[in-house]
Amino acid sequence: MNYISITFQISENWQQEIVIAQLDAIGFEGFEVTEKELIAFIATGDYIEDEFLVAITPLREEYGFTFNLTEVAEQNWNEAWEKSFQPIIINHDIAVRASFHPPFPGVKYDIIIDPKMSFGTGHHATTSMMMQLMLLEDFNGKKVLDFGSGTGILSVLAAKLHAASVLAIDHEEWACNNAVENFGLNKVLMANVVRGDAALFQTEQFDLILANINLTIITGTMLQFKSALLNGGKLLISGFLESDEKAVIESAGEAGFSVGNKLLQEGWLAMSLYCE
Numbered sequence: 001m002n003y004i005s006i007t008f009q010i011s012e013n014w015q016q017e018i019v020i021a022q023l024d025a026i027g028f029e030g031f032e033v034t035e036k037e038l039i040a041f042i043a044t045g046d047y048i049e050d051e052f053l054v055a056i057t058p059l060r061e062e063y064g065f066t067f068n069l070t071e072v073a074e075q076n077w078n079e080a081w082e083k084s085f086q087p088i089i090i091n092h093d094i095a096v097r098a099s100f101h102p103p104f105p106g107v108k109y110d111i112i113i114d115p116k117m118s119f120g121t122g123h124h125a126t127t128s129m130m131m132q133l134m135l136l137e138d139f140n141g142k143k144v145l146d147f148g149s150g151t152g153i154l155s156v157l158a159a160k161l162h163a164a165s166v167l168a169i170d171h172e173e174w175a176c177n178n179a180v181e182n183f184g185l186n187k188v189l190m191a192n193v194v195r196g197d198a199a200l201f202q203t204e205q206f207d208l209i210l211a212n213i214n215l216t217i218i219t220g221t222m223l224q225f226k227s228a229l230l231n232g233g234k235l236l237i238s239g240f241l242e243s244d245e246k247a248v249i250e251s252a253g254e255a256g257f258s259v260g261n262k263l264l265q266e267g268w269l270a271m272s273l274y275c276e
Contacts, residue, residue, distance in 0.1 A: 004071060008065055013266065014267055018241070021214070029043070090132065111160070129269075139161035140163075141162065143230070144167070149168035149169060152168055153182070171195065204228065209233070213239045234274045237273065241267055258275070
């Protein structure tokens with residue numbers, strides 16, 4: 001499978017964040033941020049030029065940036081990840097590294113992620129904040145749903161936090177395959193990954209639901225999340241900007257949720273929701 005790579009000449013961090021949010025909502029799966037550029041990736045078969053131009057033209061006119069588009073082979077993408085993917089420490093407790101990196105000494109949770117084209121390495125603020133929120137919850141013996149699982153990184157952490165079972169769902173086949181690979185690298189046995197959408201969890205209930213996706217899907221799925229939670233359960237969400245906080249809280253309130261913990265990082269927001 002080939003991919004479309006679009007490089008934006010944008011140096012302002014807040015402008016990069018807004019562009020990422022717009023592209024994430026129309027199916028872009030990978031982003032690389034530098035001091036002067038934003039590079040976005042999408043599978044060639046998922047790229048719709050008219051949809052892209054509708055999303056990006058108003059921002060280009062307002063901010064005055066330029067961009068160029070190239071096609072990238074899957075092998076080249078994976079090689080680029082291996083060259084650029086640096087291990088990180090999150091909250092002093094979690095190490096995220098690729099399989100070709102040596103282990104970090106002294107951390108509680110050592111997570112191995114070979115990302116391929118899937119989103120979720122801990123480097124993006126939303127993934128990092130989700131993992132920080134997870135450390136505040138009790139996963140021991142709990143049933144967990146990871147919706148929009150990407151690399152499976154949150155499922156892996158849930159397993160390391162002693163969850164009884166994890167159901168990971170993603171709509172992309174290559175993301176599901178990548179999650180299975182990462183489960184193997186981390187010796188995760190109680191997690192299962194399936195390809196699909198919210199219809200797959202309508203007949204089950206969970207103690208904890210993890211959803212690091214985007215504003216549109218989170219607000220549009222809030223009622224399904226509510227019905228899929230056991231009594232006393234919690235929903236942890238991210239993938240939206242600070243400017244979207246009002247819309248998310250309104251949607252959560254309409255579904256019967258209250259807001260618990262909130263984290264803000266680089267303009268992105270994450271929060272835990274619970275029912276009274």
